[in-house]
Amino acid sequence: MMFKAELGIEGLAAKVGLKQIHILIGYVFVLNLAIRLFAGFMLPGKNHWRALFKRNNANQIGPYLQGMKSETPPQYLGHNPLGRLAIIALYLLLIVMAGSGLFRAGTDIYYPPFGAAIQTYLAADDVAPSSIKPYDKTGVNPQKAELLAPIKSSIGKVHLYGAYILWLLLALHIAGAIRQDVTSQPGTISAMFSGKKYLASPPVDKYYSRSTP
Numbered sequence: 001m002m003f004k005a006e007l008g009i010e011g012l013a014a015k016v017g018l019k020q021i022h023i024l025i026g027y028v029f030v031l032n033l034a035i036r037l038f039a040g041f042m043l044p045g046k047n048h049w050r051a052l053f054k055r056n057n058a059n060q061i062g063p064y065l066q067g068m069k070s071e072t073p074p075q076y077l078g079h080n081p082l083g084r085l086a087i088i089a090l091y092l093l094l095i096v097m098a099g100s101g102l103f104r105a106g107t108d109i110y111y112p113p114f115g116a117a118i119q120t121y122l123a124a125d126d127v128a129p130s131s132i133k134p135y136d137k138t139g140v141n142p143q144k145a146e147l148l149a150p151i152k153s154s155i156g157k158v159h160l161y162g163a164y165i166l167w168l169l170l171a172l173h174i175a176g177a178i179r180q181d182v183t184s185q186p187g188t189i190s191a192m193f194s195g196k197k198y199l200a201s202p203p204v205d206k207y208y209s210r211s212t213p
């Protein structure tokens with residue numbers, strides 16, 4: 001857990017407590033992500049995912065960059081092709097963060113959804129799995145703990161570096177949105193608040209348009 005030393009909390013209770021807080025917030029995040037994925041893929045009328053995946057996005061990046069140099073840059077109701085790439089990357093990364101976080105929640109403090117299975121795996125013979133405690137080797141089969149350790153460590157690295165990449169992508173995505181607002185499509189950002197987009201010319205992504213289903 002980051003900033004432990006900086007916060008001056010070295011004790012086991014503090015270590016577990018910080019993890020609990022991060023994991024509880026993590027559950028809210030996972031629920032939010034699951035709802036978004038469900039809504040994007042499943043609900044009728046929600047066409048965001050089709051817009052992201054089925055529009056031959058890669059082929060549109062070249063013409064988009066070309067168009068940005070013209071006097072009349074292309075206008076978008078949804079994301080521009082580079083923005084769509086960012087969204088796909090961000091969602092993939094969020095899925096990786098959710099999976100690796102939930103796994104470490106299970107290995108570190110035996111929290112759901114994997115905690116009980118990990119306790120069952122780790123418990124020594126004749127020991128009730130639910131009786132083994134975080135950061136306590138009592139009742140733990142040492143060979144199994146040794147087998148789990150490198151997997152736990154690798155997944156932890158994925159989670160840590162995933163967080164760095166996520167922050168980098170977020171910064172790029174926000175910079176891209178500001179750039180679009182300033183250079184080619186004023187109102188991109190205010191549309192996030194008002195729900196209304198100002199467009200200098202008809203949008204190139206007609207898929208979103210109400211008149212063309």
Ligand code: HEM
Nearest residue numbers: 001002023026027030097098101102104105108156160163
């Ligand atoms: C986008 C969402 C998330 C971000 C940005 C994030 C970020 C981080 C960071 C930076 C660390 C410190 C890693 C280290 O020092 O090695 C960490 C650790 C941890 N996270 Fe997350 N996390 C996210 C989601 C989750 C979720 C959903 C869960 C579980 C419900 C979770 C569970 C954990 C656990 C158990 C640790 C401790 C692992 C260790 O000590 O190495 N995280 N997280």
